[in-house]
Amino acid sequence: MAPVNVENINNDKREAFKKKVEILENNLEYFPDFPKEGILYSEMFKILRTPELFQILRDLLVETAKEFDPKPDVIIGIDSKGFLFGPLVALELKIPFVPIRKRGKLPGKVKSASYVLEYGTDTMEMQEESIQKGQNALLVDDCLATGGTLECASELVKAFQGNLIGCLVITEKYELDGFRKLSCPVKSLMKVK
Ligand SMILES: O=P(O)(O)OC[C@H]1O[C@H](OP(=O)(O)OP(=O)(O)O)[C@H](O)[C@@H]1O
Numbered sequence: 001m002a003p004v005n006v007e008n009i010n011n012d013k014r015e016a017f018k019k020k021v022e023i024l025e026n027n028l029e030y031f032p033d034f035p036k037e038g039i040l041y042s043e044m045f046k047i048l049r050t051p052e053l054f055q056i057l058r059d060l061l062v063e064t065a066k067e068f069d070p071k072p073d074v075i076i077g078i079d080s081k082g083f084l085f086g087p088l089v090a091l092e093l094k095i096p097f098v099p100i101r102k103r104g105k106l107p108g109k110v111k112s113a114s115y116v117l118e119y120g121t122d123t124m125e126m127q128e129e130s131i132q133k134g135q136n137a138l139l140v141d142d143c144l145a146t147g148g149t150l151e152c153a154s155e156l157v158k159a160f161q162g163n164l165i166g167c168l169v170i171t172e173k174y175e176l177d178g179f180r181k182l183s184c185p186v187k188s189l190m191k192v193k
């Protein structure tokens with residue numbers, strides 16, 4: 001039997017991953033001047049409306065989440081679109097999902113932090129005791145733009161003494177260099193304008 005060529009297998013895997021990303025890229029939709037003039041808003045709801053595409057997106061997110069080292073103990077999803085994707089990853093990895101919500105939506109004791117968005121400002125909150133000190137936390141959201149949202153979420157994780165191992169997003173607005181605001185590894189499936 002011929003020897004197994006690990007390099008070929010890895011190349012094939014990378015190629016398959018890239019092809020799936022291209023399929024998703026072709027199904028993103030762009031809305032100029034939304035929600036404000038000058039913003040090119042990228043939207044992925046067409047992907048969610050199409051089960052075959054949604055499955056591809058889920059698989060890529062799970063595969064990418066598994067690449068983080070150390071491995072996550074908890075997935076933290078950001079209000080609101082992080083709630084669509086974070087739980088898919090958490091369930092597949094069989095680890096807890098925890099939400100970070102916008103101000104005033106979470107009952108009980110919370111910690112809060114404020115941030116500036118590409119198109120506004122806001123405050124986000126996380127429930128006390130939702131993560132344990134030292135837990136490896138992976139933040140999940142749909143989009144990285146200026147990085148303000150993930151920076152704020154990172155501060156919350158640190159306030160809980162969680163160990164932030166990284167951020168996982170679907171789209172990253174490459175012209176805004178949002179990753180520079182973050183002091184952890186950031187992985188995005190697609191770079192968008
Ligand atoms: O990197 P940033 O500049 O901070 O922008 C990224 C954030 O902005 C969008 O959320 P939005 O506040 O529009 O909220 P939504 O998910 O409730 O629509 C997006 O879903 C990210 O969470």
Ligand SMILES: Nc1ncnc2[nH]cnc12
Pocket residue numbers: 039040041042043118143145146173
């Ligand atoms: N989905 C999105 N598209 C473009 N810019 C954004 N800024 C925050 N979210 C965005």
